Amino acid sequence: MPKVIAVLGVGPGLGLSIARRFDREGFTTALVSRTETRHASYRESLSGTTHTYAADVTDPAQVEAVLARITAEAGELDTVYFGPADIAGPRPVPLPSAGADAVRAAFDAIVSPAARLVEAVLPGMLERGSGSLLFAGGLSGKYPMPMLGSLAPASAALRMYVLTLNAALRETGVYAGALTIGGLIERGDIHRELTKQDHGFAMGTLDPDDIAEKAWSLYVERDVAEAEFTAMAAV
Template identity: 85%
Template sequence: MPRVIAVLGAGPGLGLSIARRFAREDFATALVSRTDTRHASYRESLGGTTHTYTADVTDPAELEAVLARIEAEVGELDTVYFGPADLSGPRPGPLTETGAEALRAPFESIVLPAARLVEAVLPGMLDRGSGALLFAGGLSGKHPMPMLGTLAPASAALRMYVLTLNAALRETGVYAGALTIGGLIERGDIHREFTKQDHGFAVGTLDPDDIADQAWSLYTEREEAEAEFNAMAAV
């Protein structure tokens, strides 16, 4: 039986690259998106043992249900990648222009779903003594970036959550790692939306295949808790 990776928040950028990189290592891939609009193209692109599912992983019931379906239909989860991006909510902005309430949504759409994911899959991984949890987060959680001020506290919380989880899992056979990303990911939805208009400043781009290669290195080597990707000239 092939090992299984679930890609939560699968999109045409990094999510698809993560799935493709692990598929090259004979993983069965389970891709989860909010809609099934692009699922046929994902299956065609990846081929092999690719499965697609529709779920909003920020909803606790939907997250639990889709993880159960994947395990029943594809197999027990060796690896889970968590990287959903919500383009429907409020855009990040400077802290000087917003209030405390603006900080709530990023925690509810990023940090809490990540913790619920761990709560759901970690016990099984610990029982087997193997597995990996990979999380994509933002560079604003590590370096001050005023234009992303309302996102920064949640990004920082996710990053520290993963780093602390990594330390707690040492000697268990289970790995947790953070992909800390600063820049627009080529082929991704955020890249497409951002480049539709002139924002008055430039943001560097990142190749999702390069990030996926680093994700594979984190998975196999398990020596570092974090890989940073910085295309932000001002940082």
């Protein structure tokens, strides 16, 4: 039976590139995004067996339900990719003016869904003694980037969550890895939106296919917990 990867938070940028990279290795792909609007085009771009689902990855009940559907229709999950970046998600608020609610909103959109996802899928992986968990996060979780304001603490928490999870899972057969990204991902929704107008800061672009290739290397080699990508002039 083919292995199964679930791509949660799939979009036309990195999520789809991740799906294509694992599809080339014979994986069955299960793609999850907020709406079904672009699912037909996603399926057309993949050569193997693909399932598509509409669910909000920040809603615990919807995530639980969609994971159950994926398992029933595609099979046990070998790999889960979680990409929380969403143009509809919380916008950065400068930290000097951000209150607790703004900071908490980023945690609710980024960190809590990641932890709930792990809570749902990790027990089965541990029981089998195999599996992989891949998470995309922001470089503001590693270096101070004031323009990302209230999003930075959540990025830092997600990064450390994944790195600590990686260390805790050694010798279990289950791998956790972080893709730490600084820059706009080409073809993605956020890239398209931010390049429409001047937001007062410049960010370079990154090719999602390059990031997906590294994600595959993390999956295969499992010797490091993190891969960093930056198109920033200085951090």
